[in-house]
Amino acid sequence: MDLVIDVYNKSRSFPKEETYGITLQIRRSAVSIPSNISEGAGRNSDPQFKHFLEISMGSCNELQTQLELSRGLEYLTDRVADKILDETFQIYNMILVYYNRL
Secondary structure, eight states: OHHHHHHHHHHTTSOGGGTTTHHHHHHHHHHHHHHHHHHHHTSSSHHHHHHHHHHHHHHHHHHHHHHHHHHHTTSSOHHHHHHHHHHHHHHHHHHHHHHHHO
């Protein structure tokens, strides 16, 4: 959830013409990470939960790509992009560990 808040806060400064472009997409992928974990946890089986964890890991990958694009477009500084990317990699690895334990 902290990652989502960070992404929302940092994407507020993106150009207005990106409101329905990368701003919307970066926010959606960030929100998708905890949302799919939560939805999967509410399922009645480990295979279903694993499926939602896979979706969540995919959203982490998508967010990483969008962060790199935002950096390339100079919407994010290197320092900010690196911080959020580090959070994203850590979350991905936590999900993967949990996934492998199911």
